[in-house]
Amino acid sequence: MSSTRREFLKYGAQFIGTAAAFGGGLTLLTRRAAPAQELSASGLAAEVPPHQTDELGGLVTPFALATSYNNFYELGWGKGDPARQAELLRRYIAAQEPWTVTFGGEVERPGTYDLAALLGWTDEQERTYRLRCVEAWSMVLPWRGLPLGELLRRVGYTSQARYVQFTSVFAPDALPGQRSSTLDWPYVEGLRLDEALHPLTLLATGLHGEALPAQNGAPLRLVVPWKYGFKSAKSVTHITLTREQPATTWSVAAPREYGFYANVNPQVDHPRWSQASERRLDGTGGLLAERRETLMFNGYADEVSGLYTGQDLRRDF
Numbered sequence: 001m002s003s004t005r006r007e008f009l010k011y012g013a014q015f016i017g018t019a020a021a022f023g024g025g026l027t028l029l030t031r032r033a034a035p036a037q038e039l040s041a042s043g044l045a046a047e048v049p050p051h052q053t054d055e056l057g058g059l060v061t062p063f064a065l066a067t068s069y070n071n072f073y074e075l076g077w078g079k080g081d082p083a084r085q086a087e088l089l090r091r092y093i094a095a096q097e098p099w100t101v102t103f104g105g106e107v108e109r110p111g112t113y114d115l116a117a118l119l120g121w122t123d124e125q126e127r128t129y130r131l132r133c134v135e136a137w138s139m140v141l142p143w144r145g146l147p148l149g150e151l152l153r154r155v156g157y158t159s160q161a162r163y164v165q166f167t168s169v170f171a172p173d174a175l176p177g178q179r180s181s182t183l184d185w186p187y188v189e190g191l192r193l194d195e196a197l198h199p200l201t202l203l204a205t206g207l208h209g210e211a212l213p214a215q216n217g218a219p220l221r222l223v224v225p226w227k228y229g230f231k232s233a234k235s236v237t238h239i240t241l242t243r244e245q246p247a248t249t250w251s252v253a254a255p256r257e258y259g260f261y262a263n264v265n266p267q268v269d270h271p272r273w274s275q276a277s278e279r280r281l282d283g284t285g286g287l288l289a290e291r292r293e294t295l296m297f298n299g300y301a302d303e304v305s306g307l308y309t310g311q312d313l314r315r316d317f
């Protein structure tokens with residue numbers, strides 16, 4: 001028996017447990033991903049602020065793996081479905097050209113803006129972040145993107161604004177997942193305004209130095225590195241400032257399992273599995289990857305714990 005096979009038997013039950021979490025089947029990558037990049041050797045270290053490289057540890061997830069193991073239920077429930085069906089979203093995006101984002105609600109200058117306009121408002125930045133999925137796997141991903149706070153300051157928000165809701169693309173004719181009622185469509189997510197303004201929060205436009213692939217949420221996708229991956233709404237079309245805490249897709253679908261905050265927290269388990277550790281998908285072992293401890297706020301506690309002073313993170317999970 002190969003060592004890979006033994007590892008699978010050892011962790012298999014756990015994989016199946018987590019893969020079933022969002023209703024998806026277990027998809028094993030049969031081919032080995034491209035060789036992993038060393039952070040130090042990749043040249044990325046020079047492009048990101050020091051606080052984001054110091055503690056990252058380990059290897060950047062190779063492009064091939066980051067674009068073939070995805071959650072994007074509009075394009076199917078299996079981890080390989082979004083890559084297989086990416087062409088459907090690419091065609092939809094091409095037909096929309098230009099992609100627009102509508103800023104609404106408690107906004108000083110509401111309106112529908114082309115992506116090109118947003119790109120003119122502030123400089124794109126390179127940021128390498130951990131991504132921790134609530135299903136207990138993780139990656140390290142080199143994004144390019146626009147700091148969301150800069151965009152929000154540009155459109156301006158009223159004194160009543162306390163939250164931000166993000167709405168993903170709604171196109172049931174194009175996206176097969178939206179023709180089933182497994183989730184309420186469109187996919188919606190939300191942040192508190194101070195979380196949205198935090199300098200770590202990005203609207204990503206690129207991955208691994210390339211334009212954002214469709215399966216990763218082209219052309220514009222939220223990235224909030226201290227929160228579980230489901231917060232990072234893909235293919236965003238609407239950003240709405242609200243007074244009240246907005247609805248979010250997974251907290252509506254399973255309120256006891258997925259909260260509004262969804263901060264990565266090794267001490268607060270999911271009702272059906274532990275969040276104390278994670279499988280780091282870095283390309284070295286396929287999906288049979290090394291487990292490592294999950295860090296509070298996914299390792300970004302120094303930057304973000306101040307946002308939650310005095311808050312009960314068990315209640316506000």
Ligand SMILES: Nc1nc2c(c(=O)[nH]1)N[C@H]1C(S)=C(S)[C@@H](COP(=O)(O)O)O[C@H]1N2
Pocket residue numbers: 066069070071072073074131132133134168169187215216217228229230231232233234235
């Ligand atoms: N619109 C939309 N956004 C989404 C999802 C989705 O199904 N639909 N899945 C989320 C989940 S659970 C995760 S872990 C991340 C995965 O991002 P990646 O595939 O780019 O790694 O996207 C998030 N954003």
Ligand SMILES: [Mo]
Pocket residue numbers: 071132133134135228229230
């Ligand atoms: Mo996720």
